[in-house]
Amino acid sequence: MPAHFPLRLIGSRMLAPTARHLVFERDDGEPLDFIPGQFVQVHFHYADGTAAKRSYSLATIHDHALGAGETVEIAVSYVTGGRATALFENLQEGDRIEASGPYGRFCLMPGDANARYLLIGTGTGVTPYRAMLPELARLIAERNIEVVLLFGARTPQELLYGEDFYAFAAAHPRFRFVPCFSRELPPDPHADVRRGYVQDALAEFAPNAETDIAYLCGNPNMVDAAFEVLKSRGLPVPHVRREKYVSNK
Ligand SMILES: Cc1cc2nc3c(=O)[nH]c(=O)nc-3n(C[C@H](O)[C@H](O)[C@H](O)COP(=O)(O)OP(=O)(O)OC[C@H]3O[C@@H](n4cnc5c(N)ncnc54)[C@H](O)[C@@H]3O)c2cc1C
Numbered sequence: 001m002p003a004h005f006p007l008r009l010i011g012s013r014m015l016a017p018t019a020r021h022l023v024f025e026r027d028d029g030e031p032l033d034f035i036p037g038q039f040v041q042v043h044f045h046y047a048d049g050t051a052a053k054r055s056y057s058l059a060t061i062h063d064h065a066l067g068a069g070e071t072v073e074i075a076v077s078y079v080t081g082g083r084a085t086a087l088f089e090n091l092q093e094g095d096r097i098e099a100s101g102p103y104g105r106f107c108l109m110p111g112d113a114n115a116r117y118l119l120i121g122t123g124t125g126v127t128p129y130r131a132m133l134p135e136l137a138r139l140i141a142e143r144n145i146e147v148v149l150l151f152g153a154r155t156p157q158e159l160l161y162g163e164d165f166y167a168f169a170a171a172h173p174r175f176r177f178v179p180c181f182s183r184e185l186p187p188d189p190h191a192d193v194r195r196g197y198v199q200d201a202l203a204e205f206a207p208n209a210e211t212d213i214a215y216l217c218g219n220p221n222m223v224d225a226a227f228e229v230l231k232s233r234g235l236p237v238p239h240v241r242r243e244k245y246v247s248n249k
Contacts, residue, residue, distance in 0.1 A: 004043075004100045005030065007072055009093050015160045018078040019124060020088060021059065023071050027096055032072050034058055036131035037108065037215075037243075040072065040101035044087050054084040057127040057217070057243070058102065061164070063134045072099070075160060077124045079247075106217065106243040108135055114239075115145060115211040120198050120226050122152035123160065125218020125245060130161050133168050140174050147175045148205050152198035152222060156186040166190075199225040209234035213241070220244040 007024035015021050026032060032040075039057045046052055056074040076088045091097070106128055108117075117136070119129045129149055139145045153159050159179055169177040180194040180201045194201045199222060207214065207230050214230050216223045223244050230240045 002101050002103055003030075004098065005032075006096050007099050008096050009091050010071070011093065012091075015075060016158045019075055019158070019160055020078070021073065021075050022088065022091070023073050024097075024099075025071060031070060032058075032102065034060075034102035035107045036135055037106040037128040038102035038104045039106075039128075039243075040074065040099045041103065042084060042087075043098040043100065044084065046083060052083060053100075054247075055103070055245075057106075057124070057131070059127040059130050059161075061130060061133055075124045075127045104243070106215065106241060108132060108139070112213055114213040116208075116213075117145060117147045118202070118205060118207060118212055118214040118230075119147060119149045120152075120202070120214065120216050120222075121150075122198065122218035122222045123158065123245075125222075125243070126151050126160060126165075128217055128243065129215075130164055133164070136175065137168075137172060140172055145174065147172075149175070149177050150198045150201055150205075151177070151179045152218070153179065153181055154183040155181060156184065197225070198222060199229055202226060202229050207233040207235060209236065209239070213239045215241045215243075217243040218245050220246055 006027035008027040010025050011023040013021050039055045041053045041055050043053045059075050060071055060073040078085045121129060136147055165177040169175050178192045178194060180196055180198045182197055185195055216226050223242050227240055
């Protein structure tokens with residue numbers, strides 16, 4: 001059941017030149033119980049007083065089997081001229097914002113019997129996959145699933161949460177982290193780095209209707225393009241789960 005609550009900023013760091021990781025606590029003292037993959041909405045007002053809201057996927061890594069988490073973490077990618085962007089650029093530790101949630105069904109499903117997850121995201125669209133890491137660890141241990149995370153970014157500086165995904169891949173050999181850079185490669189690229197768009201790198205992983213469930217998150221053009229690739233490979237529509245980061249002005 002979504003709730004309305006105040007959030008107080010307790011920490012932040014830049015993930016990339018124009019993306020900020022923000023760590024909040026609920027200022028009403030309650031935990032936020034959510035399923036990895038869900039998002040919150042942030043409520044604010046334009047200069048003329050009009051009420052507005054924007055959605056942000058929850059980035060928090062908590063072992064949800066052990067209960068609700070203490071912090072509410074999101075990653076905000078700055079958009080030129082963006083109204084919520086201005087709010088997040090200026091937010092200082094101790095400041096409060098209004099939020100509601102959790103919302104959404106872009107989550108791993110308990111009934112899934114697939115052998116492999118193809119997780120595909122661009123930019124802050126990898127945030128839900130960060131939150132899913134403890135659940136993926138459990139699924140790898142319990143069902144021996146394979147996971148391929150294809151991350152689309154323009155440059156190595158925009159590889160958000162790269163250290164978390166590389167550390168998880170090192171600890172879980174059945175998890176492959178495949179960054180795809182469209183503009184610039186790192187100087188000494190890891191063997192799993194690819195040049196180009198995620199939707200073009202997909203073919204190499206031979207998407208298979210018998211074994212795979214795919215998740216697509218972030219840039220709407222990427223979501224549509226990857227959806228077409230997966231459909232052409234025979235994946236049924238319910239096995240291609242999508243979250244488009246559209247602007248809701
Ligand atoms: C379910 C869901 C989850 C989302 N999760 C996240 C998240 O985790 N992190 C995140 O950063 N964003 C996320 N978004 C997008 C976010 O809600 C806002 O749309 C985004 O932050 C821009 O808001 P703004 O008020 O700064 O820009 P606006 O004032 O809405 O827009 C300013 C200008 O920028 C353009 N614009 C808007 N969004 C984009 C964009 N993404 N890229 C390029 N141009 C754009 C607009 O068309 C407009 O011209 C999500 C959206 C949805 C629907």
